[in-house]
Structure formats: C-alpha cells, structure tokens
Amino acid sequence: QMMEHAWHNYKRYAWGLNELKPISKQGHSSNLFGNIQGATIVDALDTLYIMEMKEEFKEAKEWVEKNLDFNVNTEISVFEVNIRFVGGLLSAYYLSGEEVFRKKAVELGEKLLPAFNTPTGIPWALLNIKSGIGRNWPWASGGSSILAEFGTLHLEFVHLSHLSGNPVFAEKVMNIRKVLSRLDKPEGLYPNYLNPSSGQWGQHHVSIGGLGDSFYEYLLKAWLMSDKTDEEGKKMYYDAVQAIETHLIRKSSGGLTYIAEWKGGLLEHKMGHLTCFAGGMFALGADGAPDDKTGHHIELGAEIARTCHESYDRTSMKLGPEAFRFDGGVEAIATRQNEKYYILRPEVIETYMYMWRLTHDPKYREWGWEAVEALEKHCRVDGGYSGIRDVYHNHESHDDVQQSFFLSETLKYLYLLFSEDDLLPFEHWVFNTEAHPLPILHKDDENKEENPK
Ligand code: DMJ
Numbered sequence: 001q002m003m004e005h006a007w008h009n010y011k012r013y014a015w016g017l018n019e020l021k022p023i024s025k026q027g028h029s030s031n032l033f034g035n036i037q038g039a040t041i042v043d044a045l046d047t048l049y050i051m052e053m054k055e056e057f058k059e060a061k062e063w064v065e066k067n068l069d070f071n072v073n074t075e076i077s078v079f080e081v082n083i084r085f086v087g088g089l090l091s092a093y094y095l096s097g098e099e100v101f102r103k104k105a106v107e108l109g110e111k112l113l114p115a116f117n118t119p120t121g122i123p124w125a126l127l128n129i130k131s132g133i134g135r136n137w138p139w140a141s142g143g144s145s146i147l148a149e150f151g152t153l154h155l156e157f158v159h160l161s162h163l164s165g166n167p168v169f170a171e172k173v174m175n176i177r178k179v180l181s182r183l184d185k186p187e188g189l190y191p192n193y194l195n196p197s198s199g200q201w202g203q204h205h206v207s208i209g210g211l212g213d214s215f216y217e218y219l220l221k222a223w224l225m226s227d228k229t230d231e232e233g234k235k236m237y238y239d240a241v242q243a244i245e246t247h248l249i250r251k252s253s254g255g256l257t258y259i260a261e262w263k264g265g266l267l268e269h270k271m272g273h274l275t276c277f278a279g280g281m282f283a284l285g286a287d288g289a290p291d292d293k294t295g296h297h298i299e300l301g302a303e304i305a306r307t308c309h310e311s312y313d314r315t316s317m318k319l320g321p322e323a324f325r326f327d328g329g330v331e332a333i334a335t336r337q338n339e340k341y342y343i344l345r346p347e348v349i350e351t352y353m354y355m356w357r358l359t360h361d362p363k364y365r366e367w368g369w370e371a372v373e374a375l376e377k378h379c380r381v382d383g384g385y386s387g388i389r390d391v392y393h394n395h396e397s398h399d400d401v402q403q404s405f406f407l408s409e410t411l412k413y414l415y416l417l418f419s420e421d422d423l424l425p426f427e428h429w430v431f432n433t434e435a436h437p438l439p440i441l442h443k444d445d446e447n448k449e450e451n452p453k
Contacts, residue, residue, distance in 0.1 A: 002375070002385075003044075003051055003411050006402060009384035010040050011059075016067060022384030023400040033081060034074030034129070038063060043084045043408035045092040045101075046436055050423070051415060057096075064089075065100050070111050073130040078115045078123055079149035081108070083214075084404060086156045087436035093163070094439050102163050109160040109169055118196035121175040123150050141202030144193035150176055151215030154222050154233075155432050162441060177232060188243030189262060190215065206262040208244060209272030209323075214433040216240055217277065220285045221430045227443045228288070238290055241282070241297075249300075252331045256310060257303035260326075269326040271307070276320070277347040279304030280354030284426070298358065305355050307332060308348045309367050315391040318374040320348055334392070343387035343399065344379060346409035346435065353417040357426065368417045375410075409435035 014020040017027030018039040033039050041060050048057040086105055093101035114132030115123040122145050124134025136143050154173045161170035179199060180190070186204055192211040193202030206212060219237035223230045248260050250269070259275050261268040283301030286294045310332040312320040319342045321334035334340045349371055356364035378396050379385045385406055386398035412435050416423060429437040 002372075002380075002414075003047060003053065003407065005380065006385055006407050006411065007044060007048070007053070007056055009382075010402065010407075011056075013383060014040070016041070016063065019404050020384050020402040021400045022381050022386045022402045023398050025383045028401055031075075032077040033085075034076040035072045036070065036074065036076060036081065036085065036129075038068055039084055040402075040404045040407060042068065042088040042092075043404040043434065045088055046095055047407055047412045047415075049092065049095045050412065061092075061096075061098060061100065064092075064104060068104055070104075070108050070129060073128070075126050075128045077149075078112055078125060078127050078134075079146075079152055082112065082153050082156055083432060083434040083436075084408070086112075086160070087432040087434050087438075088408065090156060090159050090163075090438060091432075091436035094437070106160060106164045106166075109157070109164070113168065113172070116172045116175075118145075120179055120196050120199040121172065122179055122194055122196040122199070123153070123172075123176075124196065125149050136196070141193035141195075141205075143195060143197070144202035145196045146211055147190055147192045147194065147215045148211050148213050150194070151180075152218050152433055154218045155225055155430065155438055158222070158225065158441075159438055177236075181232065181236065185243070186265075187247050188239060189247060190240065204262075204264045206248070207272075207275070208248065208259045208278050209261070209275035213274050213277060216244075217281050217433055220281060221432075223288070224284075225430045225438060225440050227440055229443065234288060237285060238288070241285070245300075250326070252326045254331045256307045256326070256331055257300070258307050258326055258332075259304070270323055271311075271326070271332075272323045273308075273311075273320050273342075273345050273347055275347070276304065276308035276311075277350050279308060279351035283351075283354050283358045286358070301351070301355055302359070302361075305348075305351045305364070305367075308351060312348060312367075312371065312374070316394050317342075317378045317388060317391045317396075318370055319378060319388060319391045321391050337390075340390045340392055341388060341399065342379075342391050343401065344375075344385060344403050344406040344410055346405060346413055349410055349413045349417065350435070353413045356417055357421055365417060368414060372414060405434060 010020040013025040014027035019028040021028045089101045089105035111129040115127040115134050125136045127134045157169040157173040161167050189206045191201040191204045219233050222233035251257050258271045279301045282297045286297035289297045311324045314333050321340045323339040324332045324334050352364040352368045384402040389397040424437050
C-alpha cells in the first residue's frame with residue numbers, strides 16, 4: 001500500500017519527470033541526472049515487479065520503451081546514473097527477461113565510457129554524455145574523484161560485459177582495482193579523494209558513510225557476485241574491515257558501537273545515516289571472514305544495527321537524523337541543526353533486513369515496523385511521501401521531495417524484511433547500492449553456456 005501511494009502520486013503529478021514534490025504536487029528535478037528523465041520510473045521497476053504490481057510495471061515498461069532517451073546534450077553524475085539507471089535497467093531485465101531493459105542498459109553503459117578517459121583511468125564524477133567531456137566536482141579536494149563514486153561501478157559494469165559480450169566495461173572497473181591496490185594506504189585505510197590525473201590521494205579524510213560507503217560494499221559484493229572467485233575483491237574487503245575496526249570503530253561510554261570518521265589521523269566522533277548500511281554489510285560478509293571471525297562480524301553488524309536503531313529511538317519522530325554524534329555529552333543524537341533532517345533514506349532498514357535474514361532475531365522486524373509507523377505518521381502526505389527537516393520536532397516541516405530511492409530501496413527493503421527468505425535469496429542475488437538485485441554469476445552457469453551438454 002505504501003508503494004501504491006508513492007507510485008500513484010508520482011504517476012499523477014510527475015509522470016516522466018525525475019522525482020515528485022509531494023506537497024506542491026509537481027515534478028522535482030535534481031541536476032544529478034541532467035536532462036535524463038524518468039529516474040523514479042527506472043528506479044522503481046524492480047520494486048513494482050517484486051511486489052507483483054503488474055499493471056504498474058507494464059506502464060513503466062511502456063514509458064521506458066517510448067520515452068527513455070539517452071541522446072541528450074547534458075551533464076550527469078556518473079555514479080548516480082550508474083546506480084539508479086544502469087542498475088535499475090539491469091535488474092528489470094534479469095527479473096522480467098524483457099529485452100528492452102538489456103538494450104537500454106548497454107546503450108547507457110556505452111554513453112558512460114568516456115568518463116574513464118583520464119590519465120589513470122579513474123573516472124570523472126561528472127560527464128557530458130553527448131560531448132564525452134568529463135570533470136570533477138569543484139569542491140572535491142583539488143580536482144579529485146570520489147572513492148564512493150568511482151568505487152561503485154564494479155557490479156553493474158561486470159554485468160554490462162556479461163550481457164553485451166563486450167569486455168570493455170569489465171576492463172574499465174578492473175583497472176580501477178589495479179590503481180587502488182598499487183597505492184599506499186595510510187594505516188590500511190582508503191582516503192575518500194583520489195586525483196585521476198596524478199593517481200595520488202587528495203585529502204586524508206576516511207569515511208564509511210558519505211564519500212566512502214559503497215566502495216567497501218562493492219568489494220564484498222564483487223566477491224559474492226563472482227560466486228566467490230574474485231579473490232582480490234575478497235582480500236581488499238577483509239583487509240579494509242580490519243583497518244576500519246582498528247582505527248574507526250569505537251564504543252561509547254553508554255555501550256553503543258559506532259563508526260567514526262578519520263581526518264588526517266584525528267577522529268571525528270560522528271556517524272552518518274549513510275554509515276548505517278555497514279551493519280548489513282558486516283553481517284553479509286561474516287561467512288567469509290578470515291581467522292574464525294564469522295561470529296564477530298555478525299556481532300559487529302548487530303551492534304551497528306542497535307546503534308542506528310537508537311539514533312531513531314532518541315528522536316521525537318522515531319526517524320533517524322542525517323548524522324549523529326558521540327561527543328559533548330551526547331550519544332547517537334544530532335547536535336547540529338543541519339544534521340537533523342531525514343530524507344527517506346533506506347540504510348537503517350537495509351541493515352534490519354540483512355540482520356533479519358541472517359539471524360532471524362524478531363527484534364529486526366519489530367524495529368522495521370516502528371519505522372513503518374513513523375513513516376506513515378510523519379512522512380506520508382496526500383501527494384506521496386516527503387522528507388522531514390527536523391526529526392527532533394513535534395510538528396513536521398516537510399522538505400517536499402519524494403526521493404527515487406524511497407521506492408527503489410526503502411520500500412523494497414521493508415517488503416523483503418517481512419517476506420520469506422526465498423524471495424530474492426542471497427544464494428542467487430546481490431543488491432547493488434540502490435537495492436537493485438543482480439544475479440550471482442555462478443561458475444556452473446558459465447560452464448553450461450560454454451558447453452551446454
Ligand atoms: C542511494 O542513492 C544509495 O543507497 C547510495 O548508496 C547512497 N545514497 C542513497 C540513499 O541514501
């Protein structure tokens with residue numbers, strides 16, 4: 001019902017545009033996608049499919065066939081377009097088998113290739129998909145590319161090669177790996193900024209939240225998606241987790257485990273909502289953890305889930321802030337006004353979903369249900385769902401944006417949290433960072449294709 005409300009209002013007020021403004025009941029455009037249109041449609045395709053909203057899936061598919069157009073003179077974020085559009089199209093293809101999605105995914109992948117034309121092959125953040133001219137965000141440490149952006153192309157690009165028969169996509173992302181694995185890492189940590197021309201790190205700022213997050217996620221998932229054959233991805237992931245544990249993970253005096261940020265060797269005792277995805281990641285990676293550390297990684301996931309739940313529970317609205325702190329006498333509470341907002345993000349519910357699947361502890365469903373009730377009470381409006389400006393207030397001030405990831409991630413992870421484990425089982429699927437399921441490329445399947453008998 002929540003998906004129906006989000007979708008039908010998008011359809012009514014913003015059909016074909018990127019996102020919905022649920023209060024003003026009109027379209028919302030973000031410059032992340034330039035003039036590419038229909039972000040909500042493409043991001044929501046697989047959610048509609050999984051929820052068996054057949055009519056809606058059909059109309060979304062028809063829109064993609066007739067209107068999704070990449071022949072536009074526009075500058076886009078390579079990362080955002082990859083995770084939402086390429087990821088969304090790939091999942092829609094794998095779930096439905098409809099050729100149009102495969103074709104569009106490969107066509108868009110080809111448009112993104114000029115982003116890799118840098119001296120090192122580390123891609124630009126921004127790309128004009130007509131001219132092929134790229135550049136980096138002007139604010140990013142002396143012209144650097146961003147770890148979470150260039151490190152979050154791997155899964156989709158491996159699938160693009162798989163589906164197109166063209167090895168170029170996989171080669172581009174394997175080269176990113178090569179550049180990273182050759183570089184010295186301060187204390188074994190990966191700074192968020194890397195200059196694509198010099199191949200040197202920018203500012204030594206390390207984060208498992210914004211600017212760093214999904215790079216770590218994709219190391220683990222690349223290994224899982226390769227049917228556990230990608231030993232390099234595996235090693236890089238577990239080595240990184242080791243360094244994160246040593247240098248970033250701390251326990252508050254009240255007993256809450258959190259992941260701090262690292263700035264040139266100094267810790268900032270702050271954790272972002274984005275960082276909360278790491279609970280699910282640690283638990284998902286527990287199985288392959290070296291040195292008998294499986295139980296330890298599950299426990300780490302459980303502790304992060306508990307801390308993130310506390311960040312929700314300690315607000316008036318029972319929805320978590322964008323960032324919360326463990327200093328100045330507070331724990332798991334936002335202290336700065338500009339960190340008190342909630343924009344319908346999925347990471348905490350994502351972690352509940354992984355923890356539920358991997359432990360079946362009923363508290364994760366209880367916590368997920370608390371989030372449902374809070375979303376219904378505070379974010380649901382006549383025209384859809386809106387973010388909130390301050391989750392510590394008693395009265396909502398809505399930000400008037402229904403983010404496309406609310407449909408692709410937040411609602412999908414909630415649905416999976418309350419479904420049986422055989423819906424998109426982890427043995428066969430990994431989720432990209434926008435919650436788009438991609439099939440594991442099983443060793444046996446490859447043999448079958450090469451030698452069907
Ligand atoms: C999504 O686009 C993805 O989950 C990304 O990895 C981080 N930001 C948003 C959701 O918060």
